[in-house]
Amino acid sequence: MANVNLKVKVFNQIFLNPVIPAAGPNVGSGLMVQRAAQGGAGGLLTKTISSVAAPVPRPNMVRFGKDNLLNTELWSELSPETWLNQEYDVSLKAACDFKLPIIGSIGYTAQDLASLGPHLEHKGINIIEFSVHYLDEKLIVETAQALRNAVKIPIVAKLSLHSGDLGEIAKLLDPYVDGFTCINSFGPTLVIDIERGLSPLGSQNGYGWLSGPAIKPMAVRSVFEVARVTDKPVIGVGGVTGGEDVIEFFMAGASLVEVCTAAILKGPDVYGKIAAETAHWLETHGYNDINEIKGLYLNKFRGGQPVVTSKEQAAWVNTDKCKACSLCAKVCQFDALNAPLKQIAAVDSDKCSACGLCVSVCPFDALELKPIIL
Numbered sequence: 114m115a116n117v118n119l120k121v122k123v124f125n126q127i128f129l130n131p132v133i134p135a136a137g138p139n140v141g142s143g144l145m146v147q148r149a150a151q152g153g154a155g156g157l158l159t160k161t162i163s164s165v166a167a168p169v170p171r172p173n174m175v176r177f178g179k180d181n182l183l184n185t186e187l188w189s190e191l192s193p194e195t196w197l198n199q200e201y202d203v204s205l206k207a208a209c210d211f212k213l214p215i216i217g218s219i220g221y222t223a224q225d226l227a228s229l230g231p232h233l234e235h236k237g238i239n240i241i242e243f244s245v246h247y248l249d250e251k252l253i254v255e256t257a258q259a260l261r262n263a264v265k266i267p268i269v270a271k272l273s274l275h276s277g278d279l280g281e282i283a284k285l286l287d288p289y290v291d292g293f294t295c296i297n298s299f300g301p302t303l304v305i306d307i308e309r310g311l312s313p314l315g316s317q318n319g320y321g322w323l324s325g326p327a328i329k330p331m332a333v334r335s336v337f338e339v340a341r342v343t344d345k346p347v348i349g350v351g352g353v354t355g356g357e358d359v360i361e362f363f364m365a366g367a368s369l370v371e372v373c374t375a376a377i378l379k380g381p382d383v384y385g386k387i388a389a390e391t392a393h394w395l396e397t398h399g400y401n402d403i404n405e406i407k408g409l410y411l412n413k414f415r416g417g418q419p420v421v422t423s424k425e426q427a428a429w430v431n432t433d434k435c436k437a438c439s440l441c442a443k444v445c446q447f448d449a450l451n452a453p454l455k456q457i458a459a460v461d462s463d464k465c466s467a468c469g470l471c472v473s474v475c476p477f478d479a480l481e482l483k484p485i486i487l
């Protein structure tokens with residue numbers, strides 16, 4: 114690994130790197146938690162349990178695109194007794210062997226949390242993450258209060274976008290919790306297998322919850338929104354597949370990131386791989402420590418930015434970098450780019466609307482927006 118510090122101290126625990134599992138089948142048993150530790154996770158987390166085993170529909174997972182999933186897994190289909198008598202012991206041994214902090218995920222009602230929380234605390238779980246996925250706004254606060262009164266260890270609220278304005282919800286929860294996780298999977302959503310005329314999922318209506326890179330911009334926005342209303346740690350989750358995603362979440366204000374879908378589709382070595390890529394990015398960009406980039410975007414833009422509507426810029430082509438692929442001309446909706454195949458692109462700045470699309474599409478980083486000199 115590159116010569117960069119990836120250790121982060123969060124909730125008074127040292128995480129060896131900022132990449133940890135998110136709740137899902139990737140940590141659905143003690144054995145899977147052990148695999149996450151072997152795969153290089155910087156800390157551990159266990160699948161959400163509730164006061165009863167989940168009645169999980171089948172089928173309950175389907176791939177969408179290359180790297181996303183829809184799922185209808187609910188929470189652990191192992192009973193709380195199985196976790197308390199068996200799976201937590203295996204998970205805690207892995208945490209001890211690999212010197213990793215361990216977060217236990219629980220849900221959902223105030224009664225569930227008040228009865229499960231103390232059991233996890235007595236077992237030696239370091240931090241509790243509680244999911245509010247199936248609750249409305251009033252119940253969310255009630256459950257946070259119930260868990261706060263039941264345990265002394267740090268508690269973290271895992272928020273879901275369908276709950277409402279996450280900044281507002283975070284403000285309501287702030288007096289009771291030690292941190293936040295953003296976000297759970299997004300939905301509900303529906304895909305139809307058109308050859309069979311069926312949903313690939315066995316839930317009522319065939320709905321599932323979307324996860325993977327498709328939800329990453331929503332997750333990054335949520336981290337930013339929550340981090341600007343609280344000084345408490347925010348854990349980012351949603352679509353992390355590589356080191357650059359970790360950097361992005363940290364810039365938005367995250368203190369750790371969680372990974373679920375990429376670990377399911379690529380295996381548990383992905384945690385260590387993402388951590389190594391994070392270190393490599395930091396090193397090649399002149400940073401010595403992951404903590405140096407935390408909040409870079411948040412601190413600059415927490416109050417928003419001035420919105421420019423007048424056309425003061427136009428696309429500009431760096432002719433040394435342009436490889437004459439013509440992609441920019443294909444996507445330009447204003448006929449401002451002249452780029453026949455094998456000819457260096459040229460901009461008509463009178464026609465250019467400064468929309469920025471060509472800049473993001475160019476594979477060679479050959480386009481940028483520059484002020485128009487009149």
Ligand SMILES: Cc1cc2nc3c(=O)[nH]c(=O)nc-3n(C[C@H](O)[C@H](O)[C@H](O)COP(=O)(O)O)c2cc1C
Pocket residue numbers: 135136137138160161174182184186187188189218244271296297298323324325326328350351352353371372373374375
């Ligand atoms: C199959 C599957 C099962 C999941 N189960 C849970 C769960 O039990 N509890 C929970 O809080 N989140 C659960 N999630 C949501 C993930 O923890 C995570 O918040 C979400 O998938 C976004 O991260 P990702 O894009 O890295 O998967 C599940 C996600 C998937 C794909």
